Amino acid sequence: MTLDELLTALGHADQTHVLPNGFNNPHSYRGYYDELAFEPAENISVADMAAAGWAAMDETFEGYKGGQFTMTGDTDCWLSFEGWAGGEPITTELLARLLAAGARPTLPGEVFQAPGNHVHFGYRCSTETGGCGYESPFHTRTEAAAQQGLDGHRATCTARPAGTDQPVTGTSGA
Structure with missing residues (x-):
């Protein structure tokens, strides 16, 4: 899922939903420095996840071993801790599972x-x-x-x- 696709999907979701599992802290993905990763987060609202995505848009991040990488709407997104090469790509299915688990205050x-x-x-x-x-x-x-x-x-x-x-x-x- 690209950053544009992720932001569009989050924009259609209820911003007040608080998810038991979500993401924040955008950074350059160690596996592919030119791709964007978010760290897993607990008890986070859809609005806060969307804010993390918007904060990464057109931002330049340093790769794990150096280099500058600007994240755009076409950048693929991952769920991975900073400095890890593992994790998983953020897909439509993954995002749907995260959003389905949310509880509206x-x-x-x-x-x-x-x-x-x-x-x-x-x-x-x-x-x-x-x-x-x-x-x-x-x-x-x-x-x-x-x-x-x-x-x-x-x-x-x-x-x-x-x-x-x-x-x-x-x-x-x-």
Whole structure:
């Protein structure tokens, strides 16, 4: 898989996924100095892996025994510790396995039925669930509309899900 292909695939993945096994630390691959390698990493987000890939784009790395090698979008990618000639090429299949094992952080917030004589729904981003404490001042007639409001709030919420320094983003969907 080339660096362009890798970045495209990572760009289509959920950036909030935290993978038990992934990669970071781009470097010149010892097996073929003109190819790019990433070191294996644990508990890393898709966004951090993509950032490592973008950091390597058009960068020049020193080969294991010398020489300067610039990595471009056409550069093949490997999963290997720095200084190792072993490892494995990053393929579509390998990346799919890594991404499938990821877990999306639990997003804070909930939709609730408002008290009163009418059926209305609101949403809150409770600090008890890792949220910012916001509660919608308005109630909607449908649960779906309240969920849409919560999803909109999550797009701008400044809270951080447990175990990450990434802001809350996304929807409750997948």
